[in-house]
Amino acid sequence: MAPSRCVPSGLPIGLGSLLSRLYQKPADAPAPAPEPTPTPATPAPVNQAPATPDMPEVEAPAAAWTDGRQAADAAWAQPADEATEPAVPTGTPDVAAAAVEAEPEAAEPLAADPVAAEPVSAESVVAEPVVAESEPVSADPVAAQADVTAPHEAQPEVETPAVSEPEVAPVAAVAAPAAAMPSNGVWFGAYLRRDADVAALHDLRGQVTAALSRDLPLALLVARAAQRHADTLGLGSVAVHADGGALAAGSGSLRDALDAGAFTGTPDLLVVDAGAMDLDDLHFPHTTTLSVGRVQGGRAALTLNGDVDAARAAQFLAQVAGTLEQPILLVL
Numbered sequence: 366m367a368p369s370r371c372v373p374s375g376l377p378i379g380l381g382s383l384l385s386r387l388y389q390k391p392a393d394a395p396a397p398a399p400e401p402t403p404t405p406a407t408p409a410p411v412n413q414a415p416a417t418p419d420m421p422e423v424e425a426p427a428a429a430w431t432d433g434r435q436a437a438d439a440a441w442a443q444p445a446d447e448a449t450e451p452a453v454p455t456g457t458p459d460v461a462a463a464a465v466e467a468e469p470e471a472a473e474p475l476a477a478d479p480v481a482a483e484p485v486s487a488e489s490v491v492a493e494p495v496v497a498e499s500e501p502v503s504a505d506p507v508a509a510q511a512d513v514t515a516p517h518e519a520q521p522e523v524e525t526p527a528v529s530e531p532e533v534a535p536v537a538a539v540a541a542p543a544a545a546m547p548s549n550g551v552w553f554g555a556y557l558r559r560d561a562d563v564a565a566l567h568d569l570r571g572q573v574t575a576a577l578s579r580d581l582p583l584a585l586l587v588a589r590a591a592q593r594h595a596d597t598l599g600l601g602s603v604a605v606h607a608d609g610g611a612l613a614a615g616s617g618s619l620r621d622a623l624d625a626g627a628f629t630g631t632p633d634l635l636v637v638d639a640g641a642m643d644l645d646d647l648h649f650p651h652t653t654t655l656s657v658g659r660v661q662g663g664r665a666a667l668t669l670n671g672d673v674d675a676a677r678a679a680q681f682l683a684q685v686a687g688t689l690e691q692p693i694l695l696v697l
Contacts, residue, residue: 554672554673560664561690562689563583563660563664566586567660569586569692582605585614585623587667589622590685591634591636595634598673598678600653601633602628603633604628604632604634605636606635606637606654611628611632612628613626619696631652634653635654653670653672667686
């Protein structure tokens with residue numbers, strides 16, 4: 366009130382009107398504030414808090430304005446240019462506009478709340494059909510696998526008998542040659558070996574060959590010695606192995622034995638000269654064989670192989686070896 370008296374009558378009236386307008390606007394501002402409160406309903410309390418403190422902030426600069434004027438009284442005497450300068454009235458509508466803008470912002474979260482609730486319901490709805498679909502899908506492959514395995518298992522069962530049939534045929538064919546072997550084969554019979562001194566036999570052979578002007582085979586001399594003791598093994602016929610076939614040993618003199626022909630049939634004992642082939646022994650499976658090996662140091666190996674008794678075979682070899690050591694018995 367004091368400064369109004371000092372200033373001319375025209376000025377205080379304009380200043381007073383300005384001040385009254387400033388004071389009236391903040392008073393009017395709280396009026397729109399209650400308007401948004403009914404609309405937000407429950408979530409509105411957060412939006413009302415910033416609206417209320419904005420109003421007292423406008424009153425604070427008004428008090429500072431008055432204090433400043435009191436400190437510089439000369440400012441009141443200045444022309445009306447200063448009266449037009451106050452930017453405060455322009456700032457007040459900005460505050461109101463900010464409040465108005467804050468109101469729609471508050472309205473936006475309200476709209477967002479129902480929107481947020483919607484996706485939650487949609488997710489729950491989507492999850493349910495997914496679980497329902499998985500159940501039938503799991504059952505289908507199990508049934509399909511059972512159907513597929515069944516035919517596969519049946520196929521190999523049909524194929525196996527078809528493959529086994531051709532395999533049996535070649536086995537029977539292989540068995541046929543085995544049956545063709547002679548039933549009286551003695552290839553796996555008894556085998557005996559004994560050394561004999563044949564030095565005197567070689568001397569006799571040389572003398573007879575010179576006297577008859579004919580070669581006297583060593584196997585023929587051994588066959589005649591074995592023929593003398595064939596009863597020990599129960600053998601009947603004795604023959605000599607030759608390139609063209611078996612030759613008869615004969616029962617007369619050596620001259621008659623050399624003239625004997627081929628032996629017909631299968632002999633009970635076949636004498637083989639293995640030494641002539643540079644071998645120690647040689648046997649055949651179709652009958653009992655007596656082999657004479659290579660002569661080394663005046664001695665040769667006598668081996669017997671056949672289906673005979675071992676004890677009697679040993680006695681037989683001993684008798685043959687004794688006769689060969691006394692070749693004069695073969696001439697008589």
